[in-house]
Amino acid sequence: MSAPETFTGNRGLQLEEPLTFETGDPALSAVDLPPVPEAPDRLGGLAREGEIGLPGLSEPQVMRHYLRLSQKNYAIDAGFYPLGSCTMKHNPRLNEKVARLPGLGDLHPLQPVSTVQGALAVMDACAHWLKTLTGMPAVAMSPAAGAHGELTGLMTIRAALEAAGDARAKVLVPESAHGTNPASAHFCGYGVESIPANDRGRVDLAAFKDKLGGDVAAVMLTNPNTCGLFEDEILEIAEAIHGIGGYFYCDGANFNAIVGRVRPGDLGIDCMHLNLHKTFSTPHGGGGPGSGPVVLSAPLAPFAPLPYVVHGPDGFRLVEHAADSDGRPFGRVKGFHGQFGVFVRALAYMMSMGSDGLRQVSEDAVLNANYLLAGLKDDLSPSFDGPCMHEVLFDDHFLRNTGVSTLDMAKALIDEGFHPMTMYFPLVVHGALLMEPTETESKETLDLFIATVRDLARRAKAGEADSFHAAPRLTPRRRLDETLAARKPVLRWTPPAPAADAAD
Ligand SMILES: Cc1ncc(COP(=O)(O)O)c(C=O)c1O
Numbered sequence: 001m002s003a004p005e006t007f008t009g010n011r012g013l014q015l016e017e018p019l020t021f022e023t024g025d026p027a028l029s030a031v032d033l034p035p036v037p038e039a040p041d042r043l044g045g046l047a048r049e050g051e052i053g054l055p056g057l058s059e060p061q062v063m064r065h066y067l068r069l070s071q072k073n074y075a076i077d078a079g080f081y082p083l084g085s086c087t088m089k090h091n092p093r094l095n096e097k098v099a100r101l102p103g104l105g106d107l108h109p110l111q112p113v114s115t116v117q118g119a120l121a122v123m124d125a126c127a128h129w130l131k132t133l134t135g136m137p138a139v140a141m142s143p144a145a146g147a148h149g150e151l152t153g154l155m156t157i158r159a160a161l162e163a164a165g166d167a168r169a170k171v172l173v174p175e176s177a178h179g180t181n182p183a184s185a186h187f188c189g190y191g192v193e194s195i196p197a198n199d200r201g202r203v204d205l206a207a208f209k210d211k212l213g214g215d216v217a218a219v220m221l222t223n224p225n226t227c228g229l230f231e232d233e234i235l236e237i238a239e240a241i242h243g244i245g246g247y248f249y250c251d252g253a254n255f256n257a258i259v260g261r262v263r264p265g266d267l268g269i270d271c272m273h274l275n276l277h278k279t280f281s282t283p284h285g286g287g288g289p290g291s292g293p294v295v296l297s298a299p300l301a302p303f304a305p306l307p308y309v310v311h312g313p314d315g316f317r318l319v320e321h322a323a324d325s326d327g328r329p330f331g332r333v334k335g336f337h338g339q340f341g342v343f344v345r346a347l348a349y350m351m352s353m354g355s356d357g358l359r360q361v362s363e364d365a366v367l368n369a370n371y372l373l374a375g376l377k378d379d380l381s382p383s384f385d386g387p388c389m390h391e392v393l394f395d396d397h398f399l400r401n402t403g404v405s406t407l408d409m410a411k412a413l414i415d416e417g418f419h420p421m422t423m424y425f426p427l428v429v430h431g432a433l434l435m436e437p438t439e440t441e442s443k444e445t446l447d448l449f450i451a452t453v454r455d456l457a458r459r460a461k462a463g464e465a466d467s468f469h470a471a472p473r474l475t476p477r478r479r480l481d482e483t484l485a486a487r488k489p490v491l492r493w494t495p496p497a498p499a500a501d502a503a504d
Helices: 009-014 059-071 093-099 117-134 146-163 180-187 205-211 234-243 340-376 406-415 443-461 465-469
Strands: 138-140 170-174 191-195 216-222 247-251 271-273 294-296 308-312 315-319 392-395 433-435
Touching: 093 340, 117 138, 117 294, 117 308, 117 315, 117 340, 146 180, 146 216, 146 247, 146 271, 146 294, 170 180, 170 205, 180 191, 180 216, 191 205, 205 234, 216 234, 234 247, 340 392, 340 443, 406 433, 406 443, 406 465, 443 465
Parallel strands: 170 191, 170 216, 216 247, 247 271
Antiparallel strands: 138 294, 271 294, 308 315, 392 433
8 A cells, every 4th residue: 555755654643644535545444344235226316326435444544543633633631721711621531421321322312201301300400500500590401502502592582572572783792702792692683882891801881881772682791701800890780781671691601710609690690601511511622512501580581492391290301392381482592402411411510519619610710810820920911900710811011022922922832832822812902812721720730831931921021032933843733824915715616607508
């Protein structure tokens, strides 16, 4: 079998990984299939006429190819991953084990309800924990991600307003909100108005109040916000939005900063999605499944989407049709019942942590971020005064006149063995570096990270910009040219020209 020049046996780990199409030998196969019985015309006109051209590979070749590719990835299981706003924390393997139990992992969503009572009990228990932790009376479990939860929450708000004959046109979104918030509001058909941040990185309350009017359906606040700060005027915000008959949407994806300490229901919030895949531990990043249940206040609960689980004298059942519902559900947002495997993981996580363990989560998440702040504040430039919540924001002031940019810092960190922090987000500060250590990192890891970042900052200030521009040097791919000029033109499909008329 001929192999491309780039692939040299066991040194393949450091080198280019060829495509399976480049290494495949048509004579090889990973499976031994029995000969196909002669059955002419079994598929009629649908029968394939030629080879489909799949690469022929043995099972070890396939395994090694994918393992080598996976080793070129950075992962939370490989090292520290302080990607702000993403809560890249360790996922206890216990939750994975529970989710794979055959009685849970092998279920089919179309099984008769009488055979899945345990699974419905899991969904019900998970919903119960989420309602208890947030102090909210209802939860829609089916949204499949945070942004999907945002859309679902806004659709619930719209359904409630329309039912009251009060359809409204606008949603207010603070500058310090997560980027998915304005996108979800726009997607839901609302006009989006931005509220500026004040010089403390929080919502400018006066500017917010100026924008309130009878056409505002909701405000969408991220709390703690993307500057890593608690919105300390949140009660005033709730009162003001309710005062004009609008709803208070809160992006609860950063719930690990407050879980067990603050119940959003007590803050006047009407609607909030939770990223189970962030706060409640599930593979996150690299394509792990997401889940974004939305907790709802009493006025919104009747409009929650289908399906939902109820418990009656005959056990659990799913309410799947509007006619069977006590409320006025606006419809479904997902096939079947949501991300069941993530519910199992989240429930296993919550039960194994217990309420005291969950309180500890928020304490440690905030402590770790403040430890980074304290360790880096003299060498970097913190964007706002005072302590932070679960993540800490720096701007690029400390890099001024060094020839080193936020991007260069991030690339240099890769060579030091760390995943970079989030760069250039949030937009409220210049050249943002947003670091989220999460609650699962040890003091030793944070100390090493602090020492590394300090060293980079000092090298930048000492005039070593050139070495930054060359980074990363130790990765399978070197720095890509991300300038606009380097962008390839977008390939667009052009419809084939209509066939010339045979008579012409
Ligand atoms: C604050 C915040 N809101 C919303 C989202 C969107 O969640 P998802 O990526 O699951 O759609 C994220 C993503 O991490 C987030 O950090």
